[in-house]
Structures are given as structure tokens and as C-alpha cells.
Amino acid sequence: MTRIDRDVSVSGAVLHAQAEGPPDAPALLLLHALGANLALFDPQMPSLARRFRVIRYDSRGHGASRARGAQKPLSMKTLAQDALAVLDAFEVKRAHVLGLSLGGAVCQQMLIDAPGRVERAVIANSAAHFGQREAWDARIRDALEKGLEGLAQAAMDRWFTPEFRERAPGTVAQTLKTFRAVDPAAYAATAAALRDFDLRDAIRAVRARVLVLVGMHDPSTPPALGGLIAEHVAGARLVALDAAHLSNLEAANDFTRAIVSFLTAP
Numbered sequence: 001m002t003r004i005d006r007d008v009s010v011s012g013a014v015l016h017a018q019a020e021g022p023p024d025a026p027a028l029l030l031l032h033a034l035g036a037n038l039a040l041f042d043p044q045m046p047s048l049a050r051r052f053r054v055i056r057y058d059s060r061g062h063g064a065s066r067a068r069g070a071q072k073p074l075s076m077k078t079l080a081q082d083a084l085a086v087l088d089a090f091e092v093k094r095a096h097v098l099g100l101s102l103g104g105a106v107c108q109q110m111l112i113d114a115p116g117r118v119e120r121a122v123i124a125n126s127a128a129h130f131g132q133r134e135a136w137d138a139r140i141r142d143a144l145e146k147g148l149e150g151l152a153q154a155a156m157d158r159w160f161t162p163e164f165r166e167r168a169p170g171t172v173a174q175t176l177k178t179f180r181a182v183d184p185a186a187y188a189a190t191a192a193a194l195r196d197f198d199l200r201d202a203i204r205a206v207r208a209r210v211l212v213l214v215g216m217h218d219p220s221t222p223p224a225l226g227g228l229i230a231e232h233v234a235g236a237r238l239v240a241l242d243a244a245h246l247s248n249l250e251a252a253n254d255f256t257r258a259i260v261s262f263l264t265a266p
Helices: 038-051 076-089 102-113 133-146 149-159 162-167 169-180 184-195 223-232 252-264
Strands: 003-010 013-020 027-031 053-057 095-100 118-124 209-215 237-241
Touching: 003 076, 013 038, 013 076, 027 038, 027 076, 027 102, 038 053, 038 252, 053 076, 076 102, 076 184, 095 102, 102 118, 102 184, 118 252, 133 149, 133 184, 149 169, 162 169, 209 223, 209 252, 223 237, 237 252
Parallel strands: 027 053, 027 095, 095 118, 118 209, 209 237
Antiparallel strands: 003 013, 013 053
């Protein structure tokens, strides 16, 4: 299957993007978590690329994307504009959007700022508000002063259950390697967008069809946070998976079945 790679220039960065799947199939945009990259969704790609024109990209300073110049704190609006720029680069006017964690926040912002560009939305292991400002400030300070090494193991402990870490050490090791490779300044700038994000009231205006996925053992975005999104968006569906934060890796088959069923339903 042909894959198209493209570098997309946006304000302050060059985003590495890929499109894969039948060119005439419905478009599906994938948005990864903070500290990950587009490969996060590799377990879903065999199934998704048969049914959709899948577009995914590395966020600023993640993976093969390059941040330019000094990194100032980002806003979720800017990150949503990045996502729209990637769709524009592949000449896609309207797409399904699947976002996990940070990606779920970007997806919500797209639903508010550009509702005409989003067909159906999957918001996985995410929230409409991500907790205390002080905790984010401390994480940002650590990233800038010490790099990501000190944050890496704690992230793995939040992202996977102990059982999965024992069962799939290779997956955990690769995820850890990806996390450590992120530009600390870009990590901090993106973390600021999560720190300042709050759509708890605004998402009540969303009218798109929405699926919310939560991990039953997720300490980063506990199920109640996804439940709030589902409660506030009219008609949204809520599905709980037996996983921690990166549910698409820990419960890959159930995750894939849930999103394919939702996105292909009449």
C-alpha cells in the first residue's frame, strides 16, 4: 500500500506527516499523546488503512517533526491549527479524527474551532481539563532544567499497568525510547497547552458524533474525566477498556474494534 510522506511548514515548526490507505476512502486523522509520535498507532494501522485514508503526523518537537527557534508556551488552539494545516497539506476538507490524551484535547479544540472539518470524533484517554496548574508547572520546569530522563519512568508507570509492563516489555521499552527522544523544550511548550486547556463548558456545544474511550486503570486521565466529556456532548458514546493510559497499546484489539465499529456504523 502506497504511503505518502510530507513535511508541513507551520508557524514555528515543520511537521512530519504521512498518508496511507486508499486515496478515495474516508479520511481519518490520528493525533498522538504528549511524549509519543505517530508510530503510537501502529497496532491499529493494518485495520484502519484498509478502510480509511489514514493521515498521521508527529507533533512539534516529537518524532521527525522539527521545532524552529526558541520554544514559547503553546496553546491548544495552535495545536489544532497544526492539525488543520496537515489536513490542508493532503487536500482533505473533512475527516474523522481520533486523538489520544493530548491528541484527544486537540480533537476537542478542532470540534470547537472548526466543526465543519470534523466528521466523527474519537476522544481516547483524554479530558476537557487536565488538572492542577502547579503540577504542570513543576513538570515543565523539570523538563527544561533536567531534560526528560527524570520524567520518563514515571510516565511509563502511568501509561501502562504493572501487568502489561511485565507481559510486554518490548512495547514498554520502545515507548520509553520514543519518550526520551522528544525535544525537552517542545515537550515543555506542549505541556503548557495542556496546563491551560479547559473546555469543560465549551464542549456542550459539540454536535458531532463522538466516541469517548477510557482506560479503567488510567491514573493520568481517570475514567471520570472521559465520563464528563461523554456527559457534556449530546449523544456521545462511552466505552471503558481494561487498560491504563495508552489503551490503544495495552488493549489494542478492543481499542481497534471499538473505533472501527463507531467510524463505520451507518
